[in-house]
Amino acid sequence: xxxxxxxSLIQRYEGLPIMIVFVLLLALFxxxxxxxxxxxxxxxxxxxxxxxxxxxxxxxxxxxGAGEIDLSFPAVISFSGFVFAILFKEYDLGWLAVIAALxxxxxxxxxxxxxxxxxxxPSFIATLGTQFFWFGMATVLSEGKSYALRGAxxxxxxxxxxxxxxxxxxxxxISQVPIQALWTLIIVIFLWFILNRHRFGEHxxxxxxxxxxxxxxxxxxxxxxxxxxTLMGTLAAVAAIMLTLENxxxxxxxxxxxxxxxxxxxxxxxxSIFGGRATVIGxxxxxxxxxxxxxxxxxxxxxxxxxxxxxxxxxxxxxxxxLYMDEPQRRTAFFERMGLRRExxxxxxxxxxxxxKTAGEPRT
Amino acid sequence: xxxxxVAPRSDEGFDSIVRLEGVQKFFGPIQALKDISLAIGRxxxxxxxxxxxxxxxxxxxxxxxxxAPTSGRIFIRNKxxxxxxxxxxxxxxxxxxxxxxxxxxxxxxPLWRNFFVGRQIVNRFGFIDIKKxxxxxxxxxxxxxxxxxxxxxxxxxxxxxxxxERQGIAIGRxxxxxxxxxxxxxxxxxxxxxxxxxxxxxxxxxxxGGRACIYIEHNLAHVHEVAxxxxxxxxxxxxxxxxxxxxxxxxxxxxxxxxxHGT
Numbered sequence: 001x002x003x004x005x006x007x008s009l010i011q012r013y014e015g016l017p018i019m020i021v022f023v024l025l026l027a028l029f030x031x032x033x034x035x036x037x038x039x040x041x042x043x044x045x046x047x048x049x050x051x052x053x054x055x056x057x058x059x060x061x062x063x064x065g066a067g068e069i070d071l072s073f074p075a076v077i078s079f080s081g082f083v084f085a086i087l088f089k090e091y092d093l094g095w096l097a098v099i100a101a102l103x104x105x106x107x108x109x110x111x112x113x114x115x116x117x118x119x120x121x122p123s124f125i126a127t128l129g130t131q132f133f134w135f136g137m138a139t140v141l142s143e144g145k146s147y148a149l150r151g152a153x154x155x156x157x158x159x160x161x162x163x164x165x166x167x168x169x170x171x172x173x174i175s176q177v178p179i180q181a182l183w184t185l186i187i188v189i190f191l192w193f194i195l196n197r198h199r200f201g202e203h204x205x206x207x208x209x210x211x212x213x214x215x216x217x218x219x220x221x222x223x224x225x226x227x228x229x230t231l232m233g234t235l236a237a238v239a240a241i242m243l244t245l246e247n248x249x250x251x252x253x254x255x256x257x258x259x260x261x262x263x264x265x266x267x268x269x270x271x272s273i274f275g276g277r278a279t280v281i282g283x284x285x286x287x288x289x290x291x292x293x294x295x296x297x298x299x300x301x302x303x304x305x306x307x308x309x310x311x312x313x314x315x316x317x318x319x320x321x322x323l324y325m326d327e328p329q330r331r332t333a334f335f336e337r338m339g340l341r342r343e344x345x346x347x348x349x350x351x352x353x354x355x356x357k358t359a360g361e362p363r364t
Numbered sequence: 365x366x367x368x369x370v371a372p373r374s375d376e377g378f379d380s381i382v383r384l385e386g387v388q389k390f391f392g393p394i395q396a397l398k399d400i401s402l403a404i405g406r407x408x409x410x411x412x413x414x415x416x417x418x419x420x421x422x423x424x425x426x427x428x429x430x431x432a433p434t435s436g437r438i439f440i441r442n443k444x445x446x447x448x449x450x451x452x453x454x455x456x457x458x459x460x461x462x463x464x465x466x467x468x469x470x471x472x473x474p475l476w477r478n479f480f481v482g483r484q485i486v487n488r489f490g491f492i493d494i495k496k497x498x499x500x501x502x503x504x505x506x507x508x509x510x511x512x513x514x515x516x517x518x519x520x521x522x523x524x525x526x527x528x529e530r531q532g533i534a535i536g537r538x539x540x541x542x543x544x545x546x547x548x549x550x551x552x553x554x555x556x557x558x559x560x561x562x563x564x565x566x567x568x569x570x571x572x573g574g575r576a577c578i579y580i581e582h583n584l585a586h587v588h589e590v591a592x593x594x595x596x597x598x599x600x601x602x603x604x605x606x607x608x609x610x611x612x613x614x615x616x617x618x619x620x621x622x623x624x625h626g627t
Contacts, residue, residue, distance in 0.1 A: 199490045206481050209470035216430065216467050218452040218482030276472040 015281035017325075018269050022285045029292060033299030040173040042295055046288070047177060048162070048246055051184035052077075052239035054287045056258055057265035058191050059235035061283045064266055065195070066228050067208035067275025068123040072112060073262065075134035076236035077243065077255025080104045082138045084241050085147040085250030094157055102237045108134055109233020113226030123229075139252050146251035149244070162245045180242050187238070192280040204228060208275025260308065261290050264315040270322055277326075289314070379405050380442065381545045381576050382427055382460065387436030389422055389600075396422040398600040400436070404545060409567065409577045411591030411608075413584065415624060418597040420580045424547050427578075428462045429455040456483065461538035462547040468534040469522045476501035476518040479537050504540045505533075528559025535566040539573060546570050547578045552586050564590055584620070588613045598623055 030037040056073055063070045083104045087097035108130065115126045152158045162180045169175040195201035203224045206214040214221050239258075244250045267273060268289060269282025293314065294307045324331040380403035389397035396419050404410055412420050425431040427438070429450045438445045440458045455462075462468075469478050476494075479501045485493045501518040522530060531551045538546045548567065552560045567590050570577045581587035587594065594606040594616070603623065606616065 193491070197491050197494065199484050199486055199492060202477055202481055202484065202492065205473060206470045206477075209472050210467070213467050213470045214481075216452065216462065216464055217470075218456055272472070276470065 014279050015270060015285060018282045018285045018289070022289055025289060025292065025296075029296045029299075033296060036295055036299040041176075044173045044176045044178075046291060047181040050287060050291055051178075051180045052243045052246075053258065053261055053265065053291060054184055054188060054284065055235045055239040055242075056262040057269075057283045057287045058188055058280055059232040060262055060266045061269070061271050061278050061280055062191075062195065062201075062204055062228050063123075063232050064263075064271050064273065065208045065275060065278025066204045066225065067211075068116065068225065068228065069263075070112065070123065070127045070229060070232050071259065072108065072127040072131040072134060073232060073236040073239075074255035074259050075131045075138070076105050076108050076233055077240045077258060078138040078252055079108065079134040079240075080237040081240040081244045081250050081254055082142050082147075082252070085149065085244055086142070088152070088157070089147050089149055094155060098157060098161070098241055101241050102234060105233040105235075105237020105240070106230055107233070108236075109230035110226065112233065113229035116229060117222040117225040135252075135255075142250075142252060144252060146249060149248045149250070152245060152248050158245055162242055178246070180246070183242075187235075188280060188284060195278060195280055200224065200227065205276055205278060208272075208278070210276075260311060260315070261287075264311060265290050267322070268315060268318040272322070272326060273319060286318075381406060381440065383439040383442070384427065385437045385439070387423075387426060387433045387438065389419075389426055389431065390434045396600050397426065397433070400600075400602060402595060402602060404576055404578060406544070406576055407571065407574055408592045409571050409579055409590055411587035411594040412578055412580045412597065413582075413587060413594055413620070414597035415620070417599075419600040420597055421549060422600075423597065424462065424549055424578070424580065427455075428452060428460055428547060430462075453482065456541065459542060459544040460547070461541055461543035461545070462549065463531065463534040463538055463551060464549045466553075468537075469530055471523045472521055474519050474521055475505070475516070475533060478522060478533065479504060479518075479540070483541075500540075504536050526559060527555045528562045531555075531559075531563045532566055535563075535570070539570065539575075543575060545576045545578065547580075549580045550582060551579075552581065552583060560586065584616055585613050588616060596620070596623070 026037070036042055056077075059073070060070060080101045084097050084101035087093045087100050091097070093100070112123075112127055112130055115121050115130070116123045119126075153163075160179070161183070162178055164176060165179050166174050166177050195204065203214065203219045206217065206219055207221055207224055211221050240255070243254060247254070265287035266283050267286070269279055269284070269286030271278040271282060290311055293310050294304070297306050297310060298304065324334060383403040385401050387397055387400040388395065400419075400423060412423070414420055422431065426433045429452045432447055432450065438447065438450070440460070445454075470481070473481075476498045480492075480497045485496050485500075487493065498518050505516065505518060516525065516529065522533070525533065535546065535548070535551070551563050551567075555563065564586060567577060567579060579587055579591055588608045591608055594608060595602055596604045596606065596619075606619075608616075611619070
């Protein structure tokens with residue numbers, strides 16, 4: 001890579017490192033477990049399990065890109081899922097149940113945004129609090145019960161949101177392709193455009209870079225933050241509806257598994273934990289990788305209990321990787337601490353540093 | 365302490381770009397600005413000097429809509445501003461641009477986004493015309509700022525630029541928006557000597573472009589070199605106005621030291 005002030009390779013091709021990792025991992029899995037990864041069924045299963053995770057992760061890409069965090073979305077999965085399930089099942093409201101569930105997600109996000117932007121509570125604490133609150137609300141209102149949505153597949157809601165458009169196909173795996181994959185794809189592409197091409201997305205990244213600079217440049221920081229959290233709440237509600245319909249069941253803990261996986265998807269994808277840089281494409285591949293780990297481990301003969309461990313490990317490795325790749329000064333400091341000064345990593349990124357020694361040169 | 369409030373000079377039309385009358389600013393019980401009245405005319409570089417905490421930055425923030433004054437009136441081109449909805453965006457619309465020390469550019473973003481954020485060129489759905497923004501940014505970079513070499517392009521991220529280059533970018537941006545008044549908040553702080561030279565040249569370009577400039581500076585030599593007049597702030601109050609040609613840098617330094625001890 002030529003030295004200079006132009007964009008680095010990673011900045012030029014969004015999500016490049018994670019795509020390479022994805023291809024390598026997929027090849028590895030195909031080699032290790034051909035009976036799973038060379039069959040189409042695993043991929044059709046992904047198409048129904050990926051959408052909720054992906055919607056959450058893309059929403060979080062905006063939140064983390066803005067230098068904030070949202071821990072309340074698992075509670076939205078519970079709360080909005082409950083709102084949807086009870087209105088759909090007990091009151092038979094159909095599409096109104098969908099609208100009410102979406103509205104509940106908007107409400108949770110809006111409240112988060114106001115607490116964070118207007119009241120000024122750090123998002124980590126604010127959403128930790130609202131996570132307990134909404135999760136508690138879902139538990140209280142549902143009285144801890146779960147709702148089985150038997151017969152839901154007869155409804156137009158089910159057909160349009162999580163239906164199987166090719167159910168008549170003779171090929172089994174095609175007949176199982178779920179329509180929510182299409183909706184999710186459309187939403188994700190739309191949000192890619194918003195982040196990269198829209199005024200709002202630009203504001204999100206500038207806010208993530210520095211609230212103060214953004215304010216000086218005329219960005220309404222408070223308003224944009226409220227929008228970011230509202231977007232997150234809304235996407236979590238969409239995920240909740242899809243999840244509840246897909247499982248044809250609501251239960252109070254249905255959001256719990258998503259906290260780690262959604263945050264991990266975003267950070268594995270290359271969005272900066274410090275905000276200011278975010279990539280939707282990276283998040284998509286991050287989410288797929290996180291999801292692939294489970295069948296891969298099971299196929300390798302490990303129990304499901306290993307899944308979280310490995311996901312956590314991948315998560316940590318990728319954060320450290322990005323940290324040292326993105327921030328040359330941290331990398332330099334790290335190598336200095338390890339007594340390896342300038343032997344690695346004295347690349348083009350830190351052009352103002354002392355001239356890098358060649359690796360073979362004897363140290364004094 | 366001599367109380368020379370700088371009265372607005374009312375010659376003809378609007379010769380003052382910004383005029384403040386009796387502006388006060390409190391932060392809780394602390395009074396940061398006491399009865400500030402001043403006018404900034406066209407085509408002049410006004411140096412704003414004073415010790416740390418004298419209220420220089422607060423004054424600038426009030427003038428540019430970042431902070432609302434507690435009381436007082438602000439006129440821009442002789443028209444009084446409704447302070448309840450005065451904002452940075454409105455100051456931009458009124459052709460006032462500010463270059464804050466270290467706070468004018470977002471580090472991780474490319475230059476072209478830094479030029480346009482807050483007033484993007486968008487279609488009616490709010491989507492940015494990236495091609496056009498980059499093209500204009502390129503013109504600013506090569507024209508107004510004069511970065512021709514050094515490998516800086518509109519896609520460069522700010523974090524890869526030196527301190528002087530950053531100030532150049534920020535000043536160039538302000539000039540692009542045809543600002544009548546450009547406010548510089550310690551642009552040479554923490555810069556190497558050669559970089560300071562560049563920045564002072566940028567400041568002179570502002571004036572030769574027929575615009576006014578308020579220049580806040582700690583380094584008296586720098587501000588003495590480029591300013592047409594100097595306004596001295598002390599503990600939230602304007603205490604005097606000095607023409608650099610009447611006083612050498614040494615005399616000015618002594619005057620300011622006396623000011624600190626004289627109360």
